[in-house]
Amino acid sequence: MYELGRRSGEGPGDEPATDPCGAEPVLPETARLAEIRRTRNAVFGPHNNGHQMEFAARLARAVAEAGRARAIRAAEGPRSASLPVLREAVFGDGPIAESLVLPDAPTAVIDAFGRIVRANPALHALVGDRVDLFGMRLDKVAIGPDDDALVVRADEGTARVRVIRIPLPDTDLTICVLVERAVRDARPDSRMDGWIAELERLARVGMWSMELSAGELTRSASLEELYRSCGIDPVHGVPTLEDDLVTTLYQELREGRRGGDRYAELRLPGDRVLSCRAEVEYAPDGKPVRLVGVVRDVTGHRLSDTRVRQAARRFADLMALVPGGVAVIDAGGVVVDASVELAALLGVPLDRLRGCSAAELAAEPIEEPMAGSLPGWLRPVPPGARYGYRLEEVPLRRGDGGTVWCELAVSTTASDDGGWFWLVVCTDTSERRKAAQAAEQLRRAGSVDELTRLPNRAAILQLLDRHLAGPGRDRVAVVCGNLDDFQRVNSSLGHDAGDGLLVQLAGRLQLELPAGCTAARLGGDEFVVICADHLAVGGVDQFAKLVSDLLRTTITVHGMPVVVTASVGVATPVPSGDVRAADLLRFAEAAMHDAKKRQTRCAIGTATDGVVDSATRALEIEAELRAAIAEDGLALQYQPVVAPDGTIRSAEALVRWPHPERGTVSPADFLPVAQRSGLLRELDLWVLRTAAQEAASWPAVADGRPPAVAVNLAGLLPGDPDFLATVTDIVDEAGLAWDRLILELVETSLVALAPHALAAMGELSARGVRFAVDDFGTGYSSLARLKTLPTQVVKVDRAFVTGIADDPADFAVARAVVDMAKAMNRTTVAEGVETAEQFHVLRGIGVDAYQGWLFSRALAPEDLRDVISAGRLPTPASALLF
Secondary structure, three states: OOOOOOEEEEOOOOOOOOOOOOOOOOHHHHHHHHHHHHHOOOOOOOOOHHHHHHHHHHHHHHHHHHHHHHHHHHHHOHHHHHHHHHHHHHHOOOOHHHHOOOOOOOEEEEOOOOEEEEEOHHHHHHHOOOOOOOOOEHHHHEEOOHHHEEEEOOOOOEEEEEEEEEEOOOOOOEEEEEEEHHHOOOOOOOHHHHHHHHHHHHHOEEEEEEEOOOOEEEEOHHHHHHHHHOOOOHHHOOOOOHHHHHHHHHHHHHOOOOOOOEEEEEEEOOOEEEEEEEEEEEOOOOOEEEEEEEEEEOHHHHHHHHHHHHHHHHHHHHHHHOOOEEEEEEOOOEEEEEOHHHHHHHOOOHHHHOOOEHHHHEOOOOOOOOOOOOOOOOOOOOOOOOOOEEEEEEEEEOOOOOEEEEEEEEEEEEOOOOOEEEEEEEEEOHHHHHHHHHHHHHHHHOOEOOOOOOEOHHHHHHHHHHHHHOOOHHHOEEEEEEEOOOHHHHHHHOHHHHHHHHHHHHHHHHHHOOOOEEEEEEEOOEEEEEEOOHHHHOOHHHHHHHHHHHOOEEEEEOOEEEEEOEEEEEEOOOOOOOOOHHHHHHHHHHHHHHHHOOOOOOOEEEOOHHHHHHHHHHHHHHHHHHHHHHOOOOEEEEEEEEOOOOEEEEEEEEEEEEEOOOEEEOHHHHHHHHHHHOOHHHHHHHHHHHHHHHHOOOOOOOOOOOOEEEEEEOOOOOOOOOHHHHHHHHHHHHOOOHHHEEEEEEHHHHOOOOHHHHHHHHHHHHHOOEEEEEEEOOOOOOHHHHHHOOOOEEEEOHHHHOOOOOOHHHHHHHHHHHHHHHHOOOEEEEOOOOOHHHHHHHHHOOOOEEOOOOOOOOEOHHHHHHHHHHOEOOOHHHHHHO
């Protein structure tokens, strides 16, 4: 049964044997220790076996205690964190000299890293009492090989010593005895045998030797005790671990070979393992004298090795489960281990990834690089911290020189020496980053003014809300500015010149506004500037004057200097109290309009109590309007659009508000409120949904098809990211035929359309939807721009229709619009036709359809159905025909 697990191996004869557990070379020291037992003596002080037992037990407990305390004290450095804990755990809080009696010979106890955790008075006397040995590495005290080391004393003298090491089982501690070579020939002392035996027993080590001249094998008492504890009786001929090694070494000597060291193991029931290492000892003349060996109980080491391998396997399995890659980085910034997934993510072989510095993984250069520099995404975590930190997006360098964006979760774990490692989990966020960038582009498309690239109304309201929600809300100020007589620039120099002027003015605001101030364009020639802290710019009045001065300048447009001024209004949350961003913006706009009423340039208005009260009344109307939209409290009327013979081609939906207390509220009263409060989109959605549902059931006209329905859009625009989807859902839900829908847009909303807006309009046009440009000629476009507008219908504004019969200018403009529309295959509709004379002139220049009180006022839905069922509406042309 003792043959189970037995193995042996060979090693080079000129190299010291090394234990597989990774300990220091053992055989030369144990062989010489056996020689010392037989022929030499070192001076040891009195000893007590009970003290030795207590010493070994306290050393074992120290390892566990030090591991728990190390994380708490590691911030103080390795000498002040790990070692004092170990010292207190082993020797207690009292004086060290009184805790344990050690040999009189210089002796030290060292940890796994060679640091001294205990030194007896003899070692202090040898080195020098003024030297603090605690925490020093033993190889800095005894310099050179253990067989012939040199101790440099504090008085600059030296002493030659031999270092005898006895590892303590199941711990990382080793007892080291420094034997001065000068006393090796001293008279033998019987106490040496007792100490050596005790140390061997504590370390579960035994030694044997065989004199080649006598052929007699001698075992130490500790070896026999070790064998007996394993159930082996070497006295009665039971094979022992050293038998095969003796045979092998004898065979080499008979063959004339110089015997090297040999190693063997014996596995016993219960997973117990003994190891033996042996070698030939030679006399100075080269003649072999004896065989010596040491037997150790390595069960604890084997179990530890197994646990380490299993722990490593579990760690590798855990890393494989982590979504992304994992890196273990030491305190010096070197990658000591990494997962296969991280190597694949970075496109670097795993063996190349291990050992590289964290700085090599950083895609961004390190500022002021030096040896040991760490990238910005790798920073120390305070010792004892329960959690580390997380970084949303960090660029890492791939092996091919490219960049991969990762989310990093960084934490720490304790290392064996009392320090720490970084644990870095890397998750590839490249796809998420692309999606976020795409979403940001869509968001910006709805939050940036296309002409000036300033934030638009929606974006500035969001920013203003954030300022009002912060602790400095009382210091927030808003200034609205409207350019004075800006229309003259468009009418005299053209709309392109006006657009250029607005762009230059926006750039001036962005460049010269102080920090904490943000400019935006509300639309047309109206700008707004918000200040997070008006005190930082001199107060409310100074802030308003600053904006007024920035809007007062001379700008060269098409080679001509243009003097620009603006009327501005300023508002703050005080004394208005708890207001929202939209409220504060309305107050500033109200103050601006109040300033404009003065009919002077560069006027500055302030949101006084009167202005605020007026705005509050408007706020009440807004709240009621918001409720009316949500609760279907509005109503639609329809004004027919007729052909010359009176056939109803379409009907324009006109919103009305039958207020339960105020009566019927005119659109002229509530539409500006909707515009100022940001309700135009909700209002457009309600009108479009209601009109589509009602028009879906209209009866057919003479040609067998029901008329189309026209809906004005002012808040729901083609530039909105969800414009196409919203219109599609509403039309599909109503069951309305696509070719029965006309969407009317003012020409200012059709200027500088973004590509996605043009694509949405193109898709709807392909389905049959017609787009009409409303009030053409009154906005920013010239007649020459008509060909670039993606529309099928052009509506001639009532401003030109009113005087068309007696004003040559109105006639010329109307005729030019109609002629150009026909040349580009667009249909024309004249608005505001009230007299037969207007009708005949319009018909004479080729207008296709007509709308106005001459034919019909706006009708309730049921009245419109009756009119459609009746056939035609009377027109001056039909009166002549019939």
